[in-house]
Amino acid sequence: MIHLTNISKQHGSQVLFQNASCQILPGSRGGLVGPNGAGKTTIFRLITGEEQADAGEISCSKKTVIGYFSQDVGEMAGRSALAEVMAASAKTMALGAEIQAMEAAMCEPMSDEALAELLARYGDAQEEFEHRGGYDLESRAQAVLTGLGIGPDAHQRPVESFSGGWKMRIALARILTLNPDVLLLDEPTNHLDVESIIWLENWLSTEFKGALLMTSHDRDFMNRIVTRIIEVANRSVTTYSGNYDFYLREREIRREQLLASYQRQQEMLAKEEEFIARFAARASHAAQVQSRVKKLEKIERIELPPEQRSIRFSFSEPPRSGDDVVRIENLGKVWPLPEGGEHPVFSGVSGLIRRGEKIAVVGVNGAGKSTFLKVLAGNTAPSAGSAVIGANVHVGYFSQHSMEVLDPKKSVFETVQDAMPQAGVGVIRNLCAAFLFCGDDVDKRIDKLSGGEKSRVVLATLLAQPLNFLILDEPTNHLDIQSREILLEALRNFAGTVVLVSHDRHFLRSLVNRVFEVDHGEMRTYEGDYAYYLQKSGREMCAA
Structure with missing residues (x-):
C-alpha cells in the first residue's frame, strides 16, 4: 500500500535515516516506537508529503486516502462540534452533492451518448462515495464524538467553547470519521480518560478496516492494538512482528546476538591485525600480508548501537508519618x-x-x-x-x-x-x-x-x-x-x-x-x- 524504500533524511547536522525501508500493508496494525528526536514524526510527515526525503523513494497509490492525527490541532472556530468533525470529510460531502446533481440531471432529456457518459461518471462517483463511507457519514460522526466523550447534548455546541483537551478529541474524531485507507495516529490517547481509551481500542479493533500506524505512550493500548512494531533508532528503521511486549523481548534477543557476532568479529580482526603487524616486514610473507590486508578492507564492520543508559537513584527514606x-x-x-x-x-x-x-x-x-x-x-x-x-x-x-x-x-x-x-x-x-x-x-x-x-x-x-x-x-x-x-x-x-x-x-x-x-x-x-x-x-x- 505504502512503501518507503532506502529513505535518507537529515535535519541540519542530525542524520535521522540512512537507507531505511519499511512498508504499510493493507489492514496492518503497526506501532511506531523510538527515542525522542529519532524521527517518528518525520516518518508521518514523509508519508503525508509534508516533508520530502533527501534520497530514496516513497510509493503510494493515488486513490489511497490518508488520515493523519497530530498533536497540532490548529485553529477551530465558526462551526458546531459535529460540523467540525464532518468538515474533515469535505471531499466525501462534495461527492454526495455531485451524486445528487447527477441524479437530478438524469431526469432531464439528453442524448444516449450523454446519458451513457453521465451514468459512467455517476457509477464512479457512487463507488468512491461508498468507499469513503458517505452514506453513514453523519451517524458515524455522531457515534465517534459520543465514543470520545462528547455526548449528543454537546454536538451542536460551538467548537470554540471547548477547552484545549476537548478540542484534541474533536480533532481525533475528525480523522476517525474520515474512514481513511491509512490511519496515522500520533499519540491518540493523550487527553483521553480510560473509558474513551477503551472505546477507541474497540473501534480500531472492530470498526476500522484500513491500515494503522501509530505512536503511543500507553503500553496497554499498544499491546491490545498493534501486531507489528516499527522501531526508529540509530539512523535506521527495524520491523518486529508482534505487539509492544514482544518487541521488548525480541529486541533484547537481537541485541545479545549482535553483541556475540561483534565479539567474534573483534577476535577475528585482532588475530588478522596481529599477523599483519608481525610479518609486515618479512618479504617471505608479503603475499599473505597483502591478502589479509585486502580481506580486512572488504569486511563490513559490525557496529553496536549506543546503550540506553538506565540509572538507578536511591531516594532517601522519607520521615515516618502517623498510621x-x-x-x-x-x-x-x-x-x-x-x-x-x-x-x-x-x-x-x-x-x-x-x-x-x-x-x-x-x-x-x-x-x-x-x-x-x-x-x-x-x-x-x-x-x-x-x-x-x-x-x-x-x-x-x-x-x-x-x-x-x-x-x-x-x-x-x-x-x-x-x-x-x-x-x-x-x-x-x-x-x-x-x-x-x-x-x-x-x-x-x-x-x-x-x-x-x-x-x-x-x-x-x-x-x-x-x-x-x-x-x-x-x-x-x-x-x-x-x-x-x-x-x-x-x-x-x-x-x-x-x-x-x-x-x-x-x-x-x-x-x-x-x-x-x-x-x-x-x-x-x-x-x-x-x-x-x-x-x-x-x-x-x-x-x-
Whole structure:
C-alpha cells in the first residue's frame, strides 16, 4: 500500500535515516516506537508529503486516502462540534452533492451518448462515495464524538467553547470519521480518560478496516492494538512482528546476538591485525600480508548501537508519618456556576487513607477526581465535611499546573538543587540522570524544555524532598514509555503514601493496592489492586 524504500533524511547536522525501508500493508496494525528526536514524526510527515526525503523513494497509490492525527490541532472556530468533525470529510460531502446533481440531471432529456457518459461518471462517483463511507457519514460522526466523550447534548455546541483537551478529541474524531485507507495516529490517547481509551481500542479493533500506524505512550493500548512494531533508532528503521511486549523481548534477543557476532568479529580482526603487524616486514610473507590486508578492507564492520543508559537513584527514606495519613468525614465539594447556582462535584465522602498505601482515584472525565485531589492537598477548601491530615505528614502535590510554577530562567540542575540544597553536585547530577537528564541536558533552561521534560523535572524535585505523602494528578501525561517506567519504579520503591489519578492502566495495575472510584457525586472504595477493582466494578469486560 505504502512503501518507503532506502529513505535518507537529515535535519541540519542530525542524520535521522540512512537507507531505511519499511512498508504499510493493507489492514496492518503497526506501532511506531523510538527515542525522542529519532524521527517518528518525520516518518508521518514523509508519508503525508509534508516533508520530502533527501534520497530514496516513497510509493503510494493515488486513490489511497490518508488520515493523519497530530498533536497540532490548529485553529477551530465558526462551526458546531459535529460540523467540525464532518468538515474533515469535505471531499466525501462534495461527492454526495455531485451524486445528487447527477441524479437530478438524469431526469432531464439528453442524448444516449450523454446519458451513457453521465451514468459512467455517476457509477464512479457512487463507488468512491461508498468507499469513503458517505452514506453513514453523519451517524458515524455522531457515534465517534459520543465514543470520545462528547455526548449528543454537546454536538451542536460551538467548537470554540471547548477547552484545549476537548478540542484534541474533536480533532481525533475528525480523522476517525474520515474512514481513511491509512490511519496515522500520533499519540491518540493523550487527553483521553480510560473509558474513551477503551472505546477507541474497540473501534480500531472492530470498526476500522484500513491500515494503522501509530505512536503511543500507553503500553496497554499498544499491546491490545498493534501486531507489528516499527522501531526508529540509530539512523535506521527495524520491523518486529508482534505487539509492544514482544518487541521488548525480541529486541533484547537481537541485541545479545549482535553483541556475540561483534565479539567474534573483534577476535577475528585482532588475530588478522596481529599477523599483519608481525610479518609486515618479512618479504617471505608479503603475499599473505597483502591478502589479509585486502580481506580486512572488504569486511563490513559490525557496529553496536549506543546503550540506553538506565540509572538507578536511591531516594532517601522519607520521615515516618502517623498510621492515619488522612481522615475524611462527610467530605463534599460544589463549584459555583458562572450563570448562577452550583455544580455539585461529590458529597458525603468518608474514609481513611493509611500509611504506605498506593491509592488510585478513578472515574470518567468531569467526575471530580482532580477536585478531590485538590481538597486533599489543601489547594481548595471543601464545601462540606473535612479532610484532616494526620501527624507528621508532609504533603507533595503534582498537577499539570505544577509545571507553570517552574522558574523559566533556571536550568534543570538549578531547579533540582533548590529542592535539595544540602546535596552535593554528584547526588544532584545522579538524580537528574535518573530522570533522563544526562550530560549537558542538566544545563538546559526550563523555558527550552518540552512538556514531558518539565513533568520529569517537577517529579524529580518532588521525590528529592523529605515528603511522605504524594498527591499526583496525571503524572504520566506527556511522559514517554521509558519515563513512565522510571517514575513507576521510583513510586514502587517510595516508602511513603501515594494517591494518584492516571489513565495509564499498566501504571495503575503495576502500582496501586487500593482504588477510590468517583461516580455521580459519590465515592466507592475498593480494598484491592486495580485488577480487583476492574473485576468487582464490572469494568473487567469493558477493559478486555
